[in-house]
Amino acid sequence: MRVRLISVGSKMPGWVDEGYKEYSRRLGADLKLDLIEIPLNRRSKGADVNRLQEKEAGQMLAAAGQGDWVVTMEIKGKPWSTEKLADNMGGWMHSGRNVSLMVGGPEGLHSSVMAQADLRWSLSPLTLPHPLVRVVVAEQVYRAWSILKNHPYHK
Numbered sequence: 392m393r394v395r396l397i398s399v400g401s402k403m404p405g406w407v408d409e410g411y412k413e414y415s416r417r418l419g420a421d422l423k424l425d426l427i428e429i430p431l432n433r434r435s436k437g438a439d440v441n442r443l444q445e446k447e448a449g450q451m452l453a454a455a456g457q458g459d460w461v462v463t464m465e466i467k468g469k470p471w472s473t474e475k476l477a478d479n480m481g482g483w484m485h486s487g488r489n490v491s492l493m494v495g496g497p498e499g500l501h502s503s504v505m506a507q508a509d510l511r512w513s514l515s516p517l518t519l520p521h522p523l524v525r526v527v528v529a530e531q532v533y534r535a536w537s538i539l540k541n542h543p544y545h546k
C-alpha cells in the first residue's frame with residue numbers, strides 16, 4: 392500500500408527532514424510512505440490568504456491518488472489510539488486502495504480539502520506546528536505497521 396503524506400510547506404529544518412526519514416525508511420516493502428510537499432505561497436502583507444489557501448488546496452487534491460482514502464489531519468478530528476490506527480491501516484490494506492493523509496499550512500486545511508475527507512484524524516487537542524506533524528505521523532505509521540507485523544518496536 393502507498394500512503395501519500397501531502398503536506399503544505401517545504402524547505403524544513405534539518406531535524407524535521409531527519410526525523411521524517413528516520414521513521415519512513417524503517418517501513419517494509421508492503422507499506423510505502425511518500426512525502427509530497429506543497430509549496431507554501433508567501434503570505435505578504437495584503438495578500439488574499441483565502442485565495443492562496445485555495446490554490447494550495449487544489450495542488451493537494453491533485454497530488455492525491457485517484458480512489459485513495461482521504462484522511463485529513465485535524466485538531467478536531469477523531470483521536471485514534473495507535474492500535475486504532477493499526478486497525479484502520481489493516482482495513483485500508485485489505486481494501487486494495489491507497490491513502491492520502493492531508494496536513495494543512497499555518498491557517499489549517501482549506502474547506503475544499505476537508506470536504507473530501509473519508510476520515511479525520513486528530514493527533515491531540517494541541518495545535519502542533521505542521522513540520523512536527525509530519526514527523527509524528529511518520530512515527531505513528533511506523534508504530535502501527537509494527538503492530539500489524541508483530542514487530543517488537545511497539546511494546
Ligand SMILES: C[S@@+](CC[C@H](N)C(=O)[O-])C[C@H]1O[C@@H](n2cnc3c(N)ncnc32)[C@H](O)[C@@H]1O
Nearest residue numbers: 464465494495498499500513514515517518519
Ligand atoms: C499549524 S496547524 C494549523 C492551525 C490552524 N489554526 C488550525 O486550526 O488548523 C497546521 C496543520 O497541522 C495539522 N495539525 C496540527 N495540529 C494537529 C493535531 N493536533 N492533530 C492533527 N493534525 C494537526 C493540521 O493538518 C493543520 O492544518
